[in-house]
Amino acid sequence: QVQLVESGGGLVQAGGSLRLSCAASGRTFSSYAMGWFRQAPGKEREFVAAISWSGAGTHYIDSVKGRFTIPRDNAKNTLLLQMNSLKPEDSAVYHCAAGREPGYSVTYYDRPGRFDYWGQGTQVTVSS
Numbered sequence: 001q002v003q004l005v006e007s008g009g010g011l012v013q014a015g016g017s018l019r020l021s022c023a024a025s026g027r028t029f030s031s032y033a034m035g036w037f038r039q040a041p042g043k044e045r046e047f048v049a050a051i052s053w054s055g056a057g058t059h060y061i062d063s064v065k066g067r068f069t070i071p072r073d074n075a076k077n078t079l080l081l082q083m084n085s086l087k088p089e090d091s092a093v094y095h096c097a098a099g100r101e102p103g104y105s106v107t108y109y110d111r112p113g114r115f116d117y118w119g120q121g122t123q124v125t126v127s128s
Contacts, residue, residue, distance in 0.1 A: 002026040002098045002117040009094060009122030016086050016126075022079040022096030022119055032117075033099035033109045034072060034079045038092035039121070045095070049081065050109040057106035064090075086126045093121040 035050035097115035
């Protein structure tokens with residue numbers, strides 16, 4: 001069992017940056033691939049990025065490549081999402097998630113159904 005709590009959301013102007021954090025507790029953090037999803041009002045939850053349990057592999061949706069990074073710090077049980085060059089279309093509630101076991105390639109973790117644990121979300125609003 002894993003508990004996840006996001007923080008770091010807020011209001012930012014287009015072109016600005018935010019860093020989201022996800023604090024994990026419970027089962028050993030390093031045992032899970034981790035990911036970020038986002039959900040705008042009236043929209044389905046959308047994959048953003050994932051990172052392997054070891055941190056060696058990452059995977060991003062095309063629209064955020066080159067702008068977002070998804071580092072993890074297993075020693076601190078923390079997942080991050082560094083968001084640069086933000087656009088209004090990035091506005092959403094951002095959720096972190098811990099993947100199912102066993103650990104597959106990081107590219108497996110690209111949809112909500114492949115994650116077992118979810119945080120409550122943190123709001124990101126990008127103004128134009």
